[in-house]
Amino acid sequence: MISAQFPSRVTNIKVSTLPLRPSTISLLSRRGFFTVADIRRSKGTDIASKTKNSEAIGSIGNLAEELGVSPSEAARVSREVCKIKSKVT
Numbered sequence: 001m002i003s004a005q006f007p008s009r010v011t012n013i014k015v016s017t018l019p020l021r022p023s024t025i026s027l028l029s030r031r032g033f034f035t036v037a038d039i040r041r042s043k044g045t046d047i048a049s050k051t052k053n054s055e056a057i058g059s060i061g062n063l064a065e066e067l068g069v070s071p072s073e074a075a076r077v078s079r080e081v082c083k084i085k086s087k088v089t
Contacts (some may be wrong), residue, residue, distance in 0.1 A: 012037055018084045024077055031067050036085055039078060042066050 014034045015028050033039055042063045064074035 011087060013089070015039075015081065018081065018088065020080060020084055024080055026053070027067060027069070027077065028081075036081060039063065039081055041080065 015034055015036065015038075016025055016083065018025075018036075028034075028039070033042070044058075044059045044062065060071050060075050063078060064071040067074055067077065069077070
């Protein structure tokens with residue numbers, strides 16, 4: 001379920017269209033993360049009860065596991081995507 005705070009037009013932004021570092025785009029696409037919504041679902045932040053500023057709530061550990069990276073690297077990727085997404089939406 002997509003939160004009213006994050007309408008589908010925002011969370012369905014393709015990662016490949018964001019001005020992210022090439023290594024970030026490569027990592028995400030290799031692991032099957034093609035949209036911002038994919039990342040949010042992995043973290044557990046794509047829930048109606050969450051708010052726009054609750055990126056820290058969720059499971060970076062789950063995202064790290066799915067990406068095959070450390071939790072600190074998953075947090076870096078998540079922050080990079082969120083920061084860029086907020087600039088383009």
